[in-house]
Amino acid sequence: MNSLKQSKKRVAWVAIVCFTPLFLFFVGWFLYLSVTHTYKGENMLAFAEEQRWKAVSTLEAERGEVYDRFGQPIAINIPSYRLVAVLKLGGERVKGKTLMPDEFAEAAKQLSTVLPMTEADLLKRLEQNADLGQIEFGVPGRDLTVEQKEEIEAFDLNGITFVEEPKRYYPNKVFASSVIGYAQKIDQNGRIELVGELGIEKSLNDILSESYGLYRFEKDLAGRELISSDEQLKIEPEDGADVQLTIDHRIQQLLETKMNELYEEYEPKHATAIIMDPKTGEIIALSDRPSFDPNTREISSYSNFSVSSRFEPGSTMKIFTLAAAINEGVYNPNELYESGSYKYGKTVFNDYNITGWGTIPMVEGVWHSSNVAFSILANERLGLSRYEDYFKAFKFDQRTGIDLPGEVNSQFDFESPMNVLITAWGQSTA
Template identity: 45%
Template sequence: MSTKKNPAVNVGVRVLLLAFILLFFVLFGRIVYIQAAKEVDGVQLSDYAESQRTVSKTLEAKRGTIYDRNGMPLAEDVQSYTVYAIVRDGFQGRVKDEEKVAEELAPILGVDQAYILDQLNVTSTEENPGPFQVEFGSSGSKLSYEKKEEIEALDLKGIYFIRENKRFYPNGVFASHVLGYTTENDEGEIVGVMGLEKSLDDYLQQTPGKIQYKRDKLDTKLPNAEEMVVPPHNGASVYLTFDQKIQGFLEDAMKKVEEEYTPSNMIGIVAKPETGQILAMASYPSFDPNVRDITHYQNDAISYRFEPGSTMKVFTVAAAIEEGVFNPNELYQSGRYSFNGSTAISDVRTNWGTISMLEGIQRSSNVAAGILGMEKLGPDRFLEYLKKFDLDKTTGIDLPGETNSRFVYKEPIEKLTTTFGQGTAITPIQQIKALTAVANDGKMMTPYVINEIKNSNNGETLYKGKPEVAGTPISAETAERVRTILGTAVSESVGSGKPYEMEDYDVAGKTGTAQIPGKDGSYMTGHNNYFFSFLGMVPEQDPEFVIYIGIKQPQLGLNQYGYPESGSSPVSKVFKPFVQNTMQYLDIAPREEEQKQEKAQKGFTVKEYKGTDITAVSQQLQEAGMTPVVVGSGKIVRQEPAAGETILPGARVFLLGEENPAMPDLTGYSYREFLRLSSLLNVQPNPTGSGYVVKQNVEAGQPVQEGDYLVVELEPPAPSSTANEDETNGGEDDTTDEYADPSSQGANEEDDASSSAPVE
């Protein structure tokens, strides 16, 4: 039988053999090429091998910390954690029980259980195995260590954590509009978006470092392997002029008032007058930068421009004293006033009759301010002083977002109303800056909040804040006189600032009650629709700090007599506890008990004034804290009480001049004071009723003839006389003091509503 091979098979074998030979030469050629060229598809094999053996890890850096003046952190980076779950099928450490994980994790993260389940239930196939791990959005990131421990205690299989840094504000709602906050941008970088976090972002930004080393296939560092380390650089350390304790006192007082009165807006600023350093600043509504529950983004302390009300009178009086045109004993007719054909302005809700300029300022009289600004100074010179106090320009404070004032000063009525703070709009920080001139012996300081910026890596100083004198609008002598006058506006019974008087410390300042323009441009009406404020300093002489407190539209309740509270109630409830706590913290000794008793009990011994100049004696009495009543001019011919008699501090001393005696306004005189005046004038007293004078037959300002009958009607003080300001006299009953002046009970913050009197 023949064994001849099949030709087709032989051909197939040859083709297959040839294919193998060709493949061998292709592979061999490729190997030779790779050995020679040492690259594959343009990738250098040596570089690729190096990259596989080299580990590169990021070294985290921290954003710069913001500290207070004493090194207490106000904004800092702290360790935080992001929780994640491994969900890849086939991986031993994956989540096994999705229902249990969702049920127990959801309440800790504050999300719905369904959301957790939706994240965990991923689709996995051979072609598309799905994600290896999942996270839970913002709810599962930036977790505190305490929150991490709480989750770990659940012992949930498949749940892990990534450690990272987060921005943390340890005090929560605390100078929030000043500090601002940070967020993550599209590139994953943390950047400041508000306040100092934004304006100082270039200083605060960090630069991460890295470390590189060789490893083996088990990911273990090779022995004696070289390391390349690029060290991280933390952001710069920023030290503010703020004092954490003082800021805390301010925030605490404002929070309590916010809870009680629910105002639409509150502002507080505290500064050192000799340097311009801001010790505390707060604006409400505020927010917690840790949770960013922000409803109001503007820092109103520097960005809110409004008509200030009677706090403007501080600068009107200062200008008049500096120019030598303020005579505290000069009499004027309160009530209504017009200048150069303007519409008349008024002292709202009251007419005190003929009173001295000093008493007018103490009572916060619009008419007194108008006369000083328009008649005594003149519109042009008055405007010059407003500009000397820098009220026409931004203060230059080192915070973002400062707004400038808006002067309304063309028509006669606009010039007139500017003297008592209506029409022209300024900011709280402008008022604080101007007040430093009064508190700092004439030197006006530029406010600032950045004390120092240091490189946190080597301690190098990158920036140093320094006190800067912005101007000297008034002399030291004028500043001292203004402080004294502002002190009497608080301490005297007729003063509008009486609710701010404190037992342990001398306070000097001025109240303000500003009307609020409505949407239609006209002023809003209603007892609550005012911006109530206080601009002052503590102590009166050599002040430790100047302060501004403003509260807009507080929901005022009723006082103990059933009458509406005054606007000074909420403002003083911020001011008084703040001052008490701050002065104790600064270790400023209160008035000695002996001084308090002396002030309250010692009394005043009247001297012999007959034959001396009535104006000079009146000024001496005012400086001694007494209340001179000047009848006539020239030399003194008669006085009451007589020389050597001791009377209570602040009581009236009656002086009769040799020329032009005229009847004073007796409203509010006690029966004893009425008899003293009758004796002084040598008239026949004819009183009816009991209590305090409410009517008189000889009108104030009319000439007086000896022997005439002086008929007055007296009435006991009604509850309504104290209803407007029950705090004015500290809750004391004036009827217990025979020298008491019940007219003081109308001298209150509500009277100060005249600081923004409706133009008639």
């Protein structure tokens, strides 16, 4: 037997020895799976049945919108678009459907007329990511308007497409911004949602938030829906609830104008103005400075000073001290007293003009906002303990509960009787 025949024979035996056990293993494994329908402890038929349910579609919903008391829009939803360049389909470049490398330069040239990116930067991004299936263009390629989308579509560029996303829009711009706040996009496992981050948008987020729906159905091997199937599952989407505020857009706009004038003239560190209906407590307008446009969110302060800061009420507090004294029947408008100064222990309190107005009736003391008159009412007529009860009855020791985040409580110390007395005419307590 020559050497060639011997070599062929050895190769044949090696093939038989090596591949016969492997062949028998696969045949046995196939027979085992066919009979038991089990792999790694899992029933393959059940798994295959489950895979039929993998056709799932998300049903979209919208975030609730915010309106003023007359139905004027304050926070609304508009469509926005994210630009995508498809470079490959199924891992392959497809002429006419994907953006080809020899089309990069023209695409960069055209897109640079719409996006805030230079032609060179666009071309560089395309060339550096040419091996990817698709690419995006970062911040410049997001939040595109309908007009920008249509302008790009007019270029008729292959592979250039858009993903529609929700966007919150504030048509009045700087308008009760610390009240309204803002909502921004959050990526929830690939689905873009709007989430409130400040103001009403945050505090009422659960009310405004939408609930996405779900549509799950059976499909055939080609992925087509089985229309006749009675095993479909559909969860209807639910839009968020709209919110109507007590804000009056006309008065709010006027207040914003006046706040701008004040801020420019006096340049305060911050300022707050509130317009309230005294009969109902409804907030008609509220404005803070510094403020911001919630569309661009160039924010220097995230505080709403109307609810997050404290201040001594000053002589406005005397109205409540007077009301308590009248209610208890201890206020006599004709009672005479010596204005100018009042001694409590070793401390002497003065009226704002120090010398006072001589001996005058209590009613004139009210007209003059006399610290002495209200010290007498609180300490000698009403009594400090009873005044403290009224302080709490007026709920000055509690938050208002306004629908805005970050409200602080009052700050007071009634362990000291002197603090109670000073509070009666507007100081010591914030």
